[in-house]
Amino acid sequence: MSKPKLALYWASSCGGCEIAVVDLEAKILDVAGFFEIVLWPCVMDFKYKDIEALPDGDITLCLFNGAIRTSENEHLAKMLRAKSKVMVAFGSCAGDGAIPSLANFYDKDSIYEYVFKTCPSLEESSRGVYPETKTTMPEGEIEIPVFWETVKTLDQVIDVDYYIPGCPPQTFQIAAAVEAVIDILQNGKPLPPKGTVLGAGDKTCCDDCTRVKSEKKIKKFYRPQDIITDPEQCLLEQGIVCMGPATRNGCEALCMKANMGCRGCYGPPEGVLDQGAKMVSALSSVIDAQNPEDAKKIIDTIADPLGTFYRFSMASSILRRVQKKNNK
Amino acid sequence: METQIKSKENFNPRIVAFLCNWCTYTGADLAGVARMKSSPSVRVIRTMCSGRVDPTFVLKAFKMGADGVMIGGCHIGDCHYSEGNFKTLRRVEFLKIMLKDFGIDPKRLRLEWISASEGDKYAHVTNEFEKELRELGPLVLQE
Ligand code: SF4
Ligand code: SF4
Ligand code: FES
Numbered sequence: 280m281s282k283p284k285l286a287l288y289w290a291s292s293c294g295g296c297e298i299a300v301v302d303l304e305a306k307i308l309d310v311a312g313f314f315e316i317v318l319w320p321c322v323m324d325f326k327y328k329d330i331e332a333l334p335d336g337d338i339t340l341c342l343f344n345g346a347i348r349t350s351e352n353e354h355l356a357k358m359l360r361a362k363s364k365v366m367v368a369f370g371s372c373a374g375d376g377a378i379p380s381l382a383n384f385y386d387k388d389s390i391y392e393y394v395f396k397t398c399p400s401l402e403e404s405s406r407g408v409y410p411e412t413k414t415t416m417p418e419g420e421i422e423i424p425v426f427w428e429t430v431k432t433l434d435q436v437i438d439v440d441y442y443i444p445g446c447p448p449q450t451f452q453i454a455a456a457v458e459a460v461i462d463i464l465q466n467g468k469p470l471p472p473k474g475t476v477l478g479a480g481d482k483t484c485c486d487d488c489t490r491v492k493s494e495k496k497i498k499k500f501y502r503p504q505d506i507i508t509d510p511e512q513c514l515l516e517q518g519i520v521c522m523g524p525a526t527r528n529g530c531e532a533l534c535m536k537a538n539m540g541c542r543g544c545y546g547p548p549e550g551v552l553d554q555g556a557k558m559v560s561a562l563s564s565v566i567d568a569q570n571p572e573d574a575k576k577i578i579d580t581i582a583d584p585l586g587t588f589y590r591f592s593m594a595s596s597i598l599r600r601v602q603k604k605n606n607k
Numbered sequence: 608m609e610t611q612i613k614s615k616e617n618f619n620p621r622i623v624a625f626l627c628n629w630c631t632y633t634g635a636d637l638a639g640v641a642r643m644k645s646s647p648s649v650r651v652i653r654t655m656c657s658g659r660v661d662p663t664f665v666l667k668a669f670k671m672g673a674d675g676v677m678i679g680g681c682h683i684g685d686c687h688y689s690e691g692n693f694k695t696l697r698r699v700e701f702l703k704i705m706l707k708d709f710g711i712d713p714k715r716l717r718l719e720w721i722s723a724s725e726g727d728k729y730a731h732v733t734n735e736f737e738k739e740l741r742e743l744g745p746l747v748l749q750e
Contacts, residue, residue, distance in 0.1 A: 428749075429749070429750060551663075552663050552667070553662075553663050553666055553667075555705065556661065556662035556663040556665075556666050557662075557663070559662040559698060559701045559702060559705060560661055560662050560663075560698065562701065563662075563694055563697040563698040563701055564694060566697050568697060569683075569693055570696070571696055571699075571700050574696060574697045574700040574701070575700045575704070578700060578701055578704055579704075584701075584704060584705060584708070585705055585708035585709065588705075596666075597663070597666040597667055597670045598666055598669070598670060598709055598711075598748065599750065600749060600750075601708065601709050601710045602709060602710030602711060602748065602749055603710065603749060
């Protein structure tokens with residue numbers, strides 16, 4: 280019997296998800312032994328036309344990382360959806376937009392202006408040279424992908440079956456998820472219900488965090504470099520903006536063990552629509568203010584609340600993007 | 608921008624109002640019973656306390672087409688659950704900062720303390736809010 284086919288793809292991403300997969304170390308051999316890998320652009324040389332030639336549904340499992348930012352990202356997402364039985368949004372960029380969707384604070388024009396014109400590290404000769412989608416060369420016309428105005432999550436352009444969150448997903452969680460998939464396929468077990476989040480918990484990072492929690496009354500927020508924190512006490516109580524209460528568990532409270540507040544990379548917890556709104560709610564319960572003026576003073580000590588609370592979920596948030604300047 | 612200015616003329620703002628059951632909701636009722644003229648643009652959602660209004664509700668209301676969102680609660684010191692409205696005031700301060708950063712005028716979110724006997728205040732506040740939103744124009748969200 281032929282092996283089930285596996286595709287791994289990266290859209291708008293940093294490559295960290297790929298490293299997390301490679302970090303499976305010896306387990307990767309199980310993956311390669313069980314599956315026939317038909318696409319993995321980061322690691323092996325495959326051609327898109329070979330994927331195009333496959334019949335629909337021929338790929339058993341597609342692990343798709345990266346957000347959707349260009350016409351190429353969207354095209355590949357749609358093609359791989361058609362060719363794959365099971366589509367997994369792998370990592371926080373595919374799931375929630377994550378870092379690439381911080382571009383949703385801006386728009387295409389302002390990004391182009393900075394990257395191709397005003398950025399200090401540009402060479403003078405290329406300053407102000409913008410990419411053309413179509414260029415005619417002696418050999419014919421070449422096209423580059425179109426850059427979208429707004430970064431999207433994978434499930435905003437195609438139907439997604441499962442999610443594996445994390446920036447990147449923790450390798451032990453990937454291993455567990457892959458083992459579960461192999462077990463399901465090998466033993467004819469039923470697949471989990473559509474939409475299930477794999478390789479993570481259904482609570483918050485605070486639930487996994489072992490720091491001592493007491494009553495929180497915050498008068499001022501600090502950036503991590505501003506204070507020396509107590510290694511045992513809850514970081515939020517010490518005024519560090521820790522996204523723990525608004526973030527799905529699954530990483531085993533990794534950052535807090537390293538004395539850093541959670542940055543929110545596992546995305547919103549189960550049942551939470553908007554990670555930033557959840558964080559507003561959580562912090563509003565612990566800010567020590569009884570009137571609007573004091574509340575504002577304390578909130579103003581948070582550097583860039585919007586960018587901090589939506590660092591990993593701008594694209595999946597309710598409002599999805601910052602409105603352009605001319606809008607009210 | 609132009610279409611916005613144009614549609615401003617026959618623009619009827621949509622206001623979503625989350626009103627606390629113990630005070631503002633009754634105040635709104637009183638305004639009605641007393642036949643005071645209050646804004647017909649208001650869609651009322653009754654909550655058990657202003658502290659029940661999750662920030663998610665506010666963002667979702669804007670997303671679903673509200674031009675303005677109002678939260679009505681008991682006066683400070685009068686919350687039925689004693690501390691609920693303190694949480695509300697902190698959330699609203701927070702949300703205003705967030706909305707500004709989102710590029711949405713924070714004036715589109717309004718917090719008012721209105722007791723069960725203040726029907727006149729309810730009428731006045733909603734009329735004023737409607738007028739303000741008319742000046743701001745419709746909220747058109749980009750995707
Ligand atoms: S807020 Fe952060 S430090 Fe505090 S318990 Fe939650 S995860 Fe741990
Ligand atoms: S603690 Fe937060 S930011 Fe750190 S790995 Fe876990 S979910 Fe990600
Ligand atoms: S019960 Fe009215 S604000 Fe809490």
